[in-house]
Each structure stands twice: as structure tokens, then as C-alpha cells.
Amino acid sequence: MTKISTVELGRKDAFPVVFAHGWGRDHKDLLATAELVAPSARVILLDLPGFGESPRPEPAWDTIDYAKAVLAHLDGLGVDRFHWVGHSFGGRIGLRLAAMDDSRVEHLFIVAGAGVKRPTTVLERLRGKRRSMIFQQKKAKATTQDALIELEREYGSADYVQSREIGMRDIFLKTIQEDQIAELPKITCPTSLIYGRKDTETPPVVGKLIHEAIPQSEYIECPEYDHHSILSRGRHQIATMVLEQLNGGAK
Numbered sequence: 384m385t386k387i388s389t390v391e392l393g394r395k396d397a398f399p400v401v402f403a404h405g406w407g408r409d410h411k412d413l414l415a416t417a418e419l420v421a422p423s424a425r426v427i428l429l430d431l432p433g434f435g436e437s438p439r440p441e442p443a444w445d446t447i448d449y450a451k452a453v454l455a456h457l458d459g460l461g462v463d464r465f466h467w468v469g470h471s472f473g474g475r476i477g478l479r480l481a482a483m484d485d486s487r488v489e490h491l492f493i494v495a496g497a498g499v500k501r502p503t504t505v506l507e508r509l510r511g512k513r514r515s516m517i518f519q520q521k522k523a524k525a526t527t528q529d530a531l532i533e534l535e536r537e538y539g540s541a542d543y544v545q546s547r548e549i550g551m552r553d554i555f556l557k558t559i560q561e562d563q564i565a566e567l568p569k570i571t572c573p574t575s576l577i578y579g580r581k582d583t584e585t586p587p588v589v590g591k592l593i594h595e596a597i598p599q600s601e602y603i604e605c606p607e608y609d610h611h612s613i614l615s616r617g618r619h620q621i622a623t624m625v626l627e628q629l630n631g632g633a634k
Contacts, residue, residue, distance in 0.1 A: 385432045385437070385438065385440045385441075385452055386432075386437060386438060387429055387430065387431070387432060387437050387452065387453070387456040388410075388429075388430040388435055388436035388437045389427055389428065389429055389430070389456070389460070390410055390414075390427075390428040391425070391426065391427055391428070392417055392418065392421040392426040392428070393420070393421035393422065393423070393424050393425050393426040394421075394422075394423075394424065394425055395425055397424045397425045397629075398424055398425065398464075398465070398466070398489075398629060399425045399426075399427055399457075399462045399464075399465040399466070400417075400420055400424040400425070400426050400427070400465065400466040400467075400468060400625060400629070401427045401429065401453075401457070401462075401465050401466065401467050401468065402416070402417050402426065402427065402428045402429065402468045402469075402473075403429050403431060403453075403467070403468070403469040403470070403472075403473030403474075403476055403477065404429070404430075404431065404434065404435075404470055404471075404472070404473050405470045405471030405472045405473060405495075405610075406434075406471060406472040406542050406555070407434065407542060407545045407546075407549065408434060408470075408471075408472075409430050409434050409435030409436070410428035410429060410430050411435075412470065412611075412614055413428060413468065413470060413614065414428065415614070415615065415618045416468070416614065416618040416621050416622050416625075419618065419619065419622035419626075420622050420625050420626060420629075423626055423629045423630070424625075424629055425462075427457075427460065427462070427465075429453065429456075429473075431449065431453075431472070431473065431476070432444070432449065432452060433549070433550075433551050433554060434549075439550060439551060439554070440452070440554075443553035443554050443557050444554055444557070444558075445557050445558055445561060446475045446476050446478075446479045446498075446558055446561060446563075447479055449476045449479070450476050450479035450480045450483070453476065453480065454480070454487070457487075463487060464487045464488075464489045465487060465489060466488070466489050466490045466491075466492065466625060466628060466629070467480060467481070467488050467490075467491050467492065468492040468494065468621070468625060469491075469492070469493055469494065469496055470494045470495055470496070470613075470614060471494075471495050471496060471497055471584070471585060471610065472497065472558070473496070474493040474494065474495070474496020474497060474498060474585075475496065475497050475498040475558065475561070475563070477491055477492075477493055477496065478491075478493070478496070478498045478563050478566070478567065478570070478593070479563070479566075481570040481572055481574065482563070482566045482567065482570050484569075486570075486571070486572065488572050489572060489628075490572060490573050490574070490575070490628045491570065491572055491573070491574040491575070492574075492575045492577070492621070492624065492625060493574065493575070493576045493577070493590070493593065494577045494578075494613060494614065494617075494621060495577070495578055495579060495582055495584070495585045495590075495610050495613055496576070496585060496589075496590070496593065497559075497585050497589065498561070498562075498563045498589075498593065499562055499563055499564045499567075499589060499592050499593055499596075500562045500564070501585075501586070501588065501589055502588055502592070514538060515538075517538070518534065518538040518539075521534050521538075522534055532544075532547070535547065542555065542559075543555065564592065564596055567593060567596035567597050568596055568597070570597045570598070570599075570600075571598070571599065572599065573599045573600075573601075573628075574597045574599060574600040574601070575600070575601050575603065575624055576590045576593055576594050576597075576600055576601065576602045576603065577590075577603045577605065577613065577617070577620070577621060577624070578590035578602070578603070578604050578605070578613075579604075579605050579607075579608030579609050579610065579612065579613040579617070580604055580605065580606045580607070580608070581606075581607065581608060581609040581612075582608070582609050582610045582613070583609070583610070584610040585610060587604050590602055590604070603620075603624075605617055605620065
């Protein structure tokens with residue numbers, strides 16, 4: 384079984400709130416928000432496998448594999464039902480957990496979460512294909528590892544580049560190709576979707592698509608936040624939403 388490093392805060396006898404970070408990050412991204420929630424909850428901050436203090440899984444996992452590993456880990460902590468707060472990649476995993484037939488998610492909080500294909504215009508698709516073609520042509524001519532890495536930095540996203548550096552390229556490619564849109568109507572728990580208007584990594588259109596697909600969901604857009612400031616400057620708003628659910632009589 385793949386080890387998952389965990390940091391716990393708050394009260395052991397209170398309802399559990401599980402926090403999961405984004406790609407290439409670790410639990411510290413969510414620590415400030417978790418500390419605001421801790422007086423009213425059993426807070427569990429995860430380092431997802433391959434990040435932080437958790438070793439990467441041997442095979443190339445998809446988000447279903449991640450979800451199953453998280454559940455097994457929570458079983459070991461004696462956690463049954465829980466609230467899930469997932470940022471970006473952690474949002475992908477949260478959607479998987481909530482869509483399971485026997486889902487244990489009481490309330491799903493998706494913060495700048497990914498998981499569905501981002502809509503693109505015909506022009507954007509044409510530009511993307513041309514850019515990819517140029518990259519492949521230059522890649523075929525690269526004669527050294529350094530030259531290849533430099534090309535990836537020029538043509539790839541920051542996460543794509545980093546995935547090589549941390550030895551997670553296979554998992555990165557597998558998970559970003561997923562589209563969970565067909566599974567989202569299976570989510571029956573209340574779901575809160577929080578997105579920053581200035582987010583270019585998972586822009587509001589992604590959150591709106593997820594909102595349309597999940598029956599019991601609410602969509603909140605924060606005008607001044609981007610992909611990461613929604614966790615720092617927006618931490619009080621996220622924490623307030625979680626606390627409202629905890630104080631509303633969660634089981």
C-alpha cells in the first residue's frame with residue numbers, strides 16, 4: 384500500500400474535514416485555511432502520493448486510483464464520512480470520491496478544481512495543434528537532454544515541465560487526459576464550487592461546467608483571485624463555508 388503522509392489538527396472527537404492540495408504542491412498550501420477550521424473539526428491534511436512527504440505510487444495512477452488509496456488511508460485513521468476540501472488536482476480526486484456509488488463524502492468543496500475538459504474555440508484548437516506540431520518537430524531534432532528540457536520549458540505548461548523534474552510525467556499525462564463530466568450527475572452530496580475570476584489554470588468556465596453537471600451544487604466566483612491567491616487571500620471565505628456546514632449539524 385502506498386504511504387500517505389498526514390498532518391492532523393483540531394479535535395479528534397469532531398466531524399472530519401479532509402484537505403487535499405493541487406498538482407505539484409503539498410498540504411502546506413491549505414494549512415492556513417485548515418487552521419481556521421480546526422477549532423470546530425477533526426482536520427486531516429494530506430500529502431497526496433507523489434507529493435510532499437508521500438512517495439509516488441509504483442504504477443501510473445489515475446484519479447480513481449488516488450481516490451481508492453485515500454479511502455484506504457482514511458479507513459486506517461478510523462474515518463467514515465467526511466467533508467472534502469480539494470484544490471485543483473485535489474478537486475479532481477474529490478469529484479471521484481463523491482461520484483462513487485457508496486460515497487462517504489458529506490459535503491464536497493471544490494476550490495479551483497479541475498476534472499472536466501476546458502472548452503476551446505476552433506481558433507484555439509488550431510493554434511494548439513500548430514504549437515504541438517512545431518514542438519514535436521523540434522523535439523525530434525533535439526540531440527541532448529538539456530535541449531529537450533529547454534524545449535519543454537518553451538512549449539509546455541509549468542506543470543508539464545515540473546512533472547519531469549519530480550518524476551511524475553506518466554501520472555500527469557494520465558490524469559490531465561481524464562474527463563469526468565459524464566460521472567458528475569452521480570454526485571448526490573451538496574457541493575460548493577469556488578473559483579477565482581482571474582484564474583487562468585482552471586478558469587471559471589471549468590467551474591460552471593461542473594456546476595451544471597452536479598444536481599446539488601452551488602457556484603461561487605471570486606472576482607479578485609487567481610489559482611493560488613484563492614487559497615491565501617480567500618482562505619477566510621473557504622473556511623467560513625466549511626464552518627457553516629459543520630455548525631449545521633453534519634453527522
